[in-house]
Amino acid sequence: MAQLISDRRDIDFVLHEQLGLVDHERFAEFNKKTVDLIVSEARNLAVKEILPTQKPGDEEGCTFDNGRVTVPPCFKRAWELYKEGEWLAMTDDPEVGGQGMPKLVGLAANEYLIGANPSFMLYSGMTHGAATLVEAFGTDEQKRLYMKKMFSGEWGGTMLLTEAEAGSDVGALSSVAKKNADGTYSITGTKIFISAGEHDLAKNIIHPVLARIEGAPEGTRGISLFLVPKYRVNDDGSLGEFNNVVCTGIEEKMGLHGNATCTLSLGEKGESIGTLLGAENKGMSAMFRMMNEARAFVGLQGFAVSTASYMYALDYARTRIQGKNILKARQPGVKSCPIIEHPDVRRQLLNMKALIEGMRSLIYFNGKCLDIAETSEDPEQKERYGDMVELLTPLVKGYVTDRSLEVCSHGVQVYGGYGYIKEFPVEQLMRDSRIYMIYEGTNGIQAMDLLGRKLAMKDGKLFRDFIDEIRQVVEAAKQVEGVKAIAARVEKAVDKLEQTAKVIGERSKSKDVMNAYSFAHPFLEVTGDVAMAWMLLWRAMVAAPKLVKKAGSLDPEVVAAKSATNKDAAYYAGQVMTAAFFINTLLPSALAKMDAIVEGDSSVETMPEAAFGSR
């Protein structure tokens, strides 16, 4: 049977052959054997219990009726099993009810779980994000009342930021918090686009809410964070009365139908009482501390969905018989072939594969950086890899989700007409995947974050360390037979990227700031493309010597013959060729784009508004 959701061989390669697990006593019990078991468990749950809910979740969607939201009924059993398995807090501290796994391992498990049903897993993701806020900023009392119940999935969680007039510009929000005599706050306001904002999977839902305390300054400086439960919580942890967080409707969306996107009204039908989470007027900085996790999670969603699309497309291409092999088309009596033999289908599949494998490595590397930053006793390492996460976050969110849509669209195309109909899963995956470029900060915001914040932080140290990491791989790869030529190409690319960053970085601090930001997204694209080249080169560098060992040679004909019978040879050959494909055929366009960024055409900035088109 075909691999579903993801390619286990490739996950194992990244975990154990490319990156390696973090060696630290805190992770002592997570040796290779245990990790493999965990990933297998996650895959089992994903394939057997969650995947069957993906299509019904799309078709049935969520139901709104008089303030109540019902999730697709089949989600209920999956949620119970998911809770039982304690997956929600798998990477969290055992003290808060977690399993203490390395983040790197959690990513592998989550890739399967999310790829099976991203709508379903968003209930979990939102809850985890909210629980982490309580863990980071909660008082002992708040932790006691809420935290473990959230990390266990008994209660849900959300994030109430967006308002109709405050989307990308959170600072414009108008929700108000009024302090009560007992130290609690009464919150009023209307929040929109709240994922998992109301549902029937959990008995209570805990809403972290951004609002302005009466009299606080305008803009982001006057925003505080509050914890507002759907049902008030008594001192013994039992549920009290309804807290008047009223769902007034859910959105009809392009995809992600299984997750309820809610409008929530607070303090309108009665008091919505909350407690301050963290310090007064420090709500934005609290949100920012959680933002890396939230954004990496969005990148993971996009990536997991596109991986699933690739697995389906690959299986379809191997089994769908249509047309004749171009090399044999004129031979009399030749039979039709699987479409994977057609060059344009192969090109699309290799394009998908290159992006997916580059993204998997990048996302997992980001997870490993988190693990190092958390556990390292060397302050320099701790800082370096903590900073690396800062730098990588806009790539992991922005670049990855742009490319995920592209991969999902290829998935549809490989299916041809069948890809456009709902009978086949690639159709839904493409619709689901379109949201990731938008939520948790549009990719335009990610591009501004990379250029305006991350590039400038610590006087450019973060970006220099990033470049240094790439160069380390390039230097090593230049010594490895079979990858020397592509290593030289990546070297040129990284040199040019460094130069480009210098130019656009300086420009962003000059009077030409508008010009700089008009190239922020192209700069995100080329940085991401170089990151892909880096990761694919790294993979190829690891794989090439193993391929020589398995196949005895790097000669394409020998490799092809061996690959037909030896799975490892085929896998390693795929690594070397995928890297060559990306670096030789796709990376050159990124270099040309860098030249264009440096040149800095002024049309975007100078275009008169009326010139965009008639009113």
Added chain:
Amino acid sequence: MAQLISDRRDIDFVLHEQLGLVDHERFAEFNKKTVDLIVSEARNLAVKEILPTQKPGDEEGCTFDNGRVTVPPCFKRAWELYKEGEWLAMTDDPEVGGQGMPKLVGLAANEYLIGANPSFMLYSGMTHGAATLVEAFGTDEQKRLYMKKMFSGEWGGTMLLTEAEAGSDVGALSSVAKKNADGTYSITGTKIFISAGEHDLAKNIIHPVLARIEGAPEGTRGISLFLVPKYRVNDDGSLGEFNNVVCTGIEEKMGLHGNATCTLSLGEKGESIGTLLGAENKGMSAMFRMMNEARAFVGLQGFAVSTASYMYALDYARTRIQGKNILKARQPGVKSCPIIEHPDVRRQLLNMKALIEGMRSLIYFNGKCLDIAETSEDPEQKERYGDMVELLTPLVKGYVTDRSLEVCSHGVQVYGGYGYIKEFPVEQLMRDSRIYMIYEGTNGIQAMDLLGRKLAMKDGKLFRDFIDEIRQVVEAAKQVEGVKAIAARVEKAVDKLEQTAKVIGERSKSKDVMNAYSFAHPFLEVTGDVAMAWMLLWRAMVAAPKLVKKAGSLDPEVVAAKSATNKDAAYYAGQVMTAAFFINTLLPSALAKMDAIVEGDSSVETMPEAAFGSR
């Protein structure tokens, strides 16, 4: 009020300032004034009557019940008005019931009509295609019985090619035609993915059907074309009994819900009787003769939908207030601005605009070539522009529909979270647009057509003429103040494209054919990119002198000041800047892609099948 569906100013520019109408006595009555009236009429019908059916068409979709398909009810009135206006055959010969308009003008009208509701207009498009087949290949009797009723829209038409095992490989079809004693044929078989295959807009539906006469050769050489009506037609033109063309189901699709995609079974519940259309075993060549029209129509659909998306996104960007202008963000008390002031939004809009305007010019130019080919008395011109249509067809279908999806995705992104919900039209437009890359020959097929057929035809003359047309514009533009620099860049690009075509063309006829075809789609992309640059340069070359006249100078500040008060200045400034944007920032990547094509990395061809991923 905002322009809906399309930008009339730009349509007029292409018709009257860039391309100009074809001067021929056949088109004598279609002078500028008449043409403008026609476009205005089409726009009125589109905006007032057809556009209101777009969203209901998506929400209600088509209904299938026991063999009968009901279109969204609101389509009925729109169809009556569309028929009354005689829009279906506007460009056809008055002798067959048409209005004899130039194709170029028909495109402008259709851009509005399709942009208003592509599902609705597909009923018309399918009918027109089928009617044209009858006109081209029908006997006098077939014409008498069917043709005028189809061109008037009283009866519908379709195209029955695809079967479950015969999609891109039409030659694999298994429908059978058995000759009857009276010269008619009894057809049996099951056809899938039939757009407008069954519906209640027309009293009868006439199906051109590809099938194999018993005993005919295998493959495409043994395929014949038949005319099979839904209801048999009596000699006096009245309807006879049901012809057993049974709709057994309709597809649930990502978009285009208002058009019924049908499975049709012939000859199963009773005889389905048809008549031969054209010669025995010449069905494929008949289809091929109609293919350019059909494919250009698909390109037009993709383009029209993406144009509508741009108009909505532009209007939204002008009216949505969010965030502060980056140049003023630190000024105290500064208010939030329309998002069109943000550089990343501007970049996206300009990207959309450049593609849309390039595509509009390319599509209209293709229409003008058809007009010239049809009317010219100079045999060389007739041949040159007839051939030009052959060459442009894979671009107009393949390149345009790839880019249309990209534009529609930008449309969603400009709306942010609002773009993902069904409340706003860009969501539907993106779903609708995804089919155009697939039907009427996937874009992979288009790429093969360009490389394998069009490039080689007449020993390369078609491609040489295409390059020559571009060079004519480049040479002229090199003399025009304000566009000299971009003209020089386009010159380099066209030189490199010519060289690239030579290399890949030769490779496609060598033992490296697999390598060549693995770059067929990238070659389509770069050819299309150069075509965009050509068209945008052409526009800028026309606009720049007019801008100088209106604004007095090409200095950006002068232009900006003048543009604020003078619509023409703004429009022409937009032409010059849009060309600069595309040629300076996007075209360079195409040149790098050409280098990669010439280099010809072998990964796609040599990748062992097992290396694509685990089974």
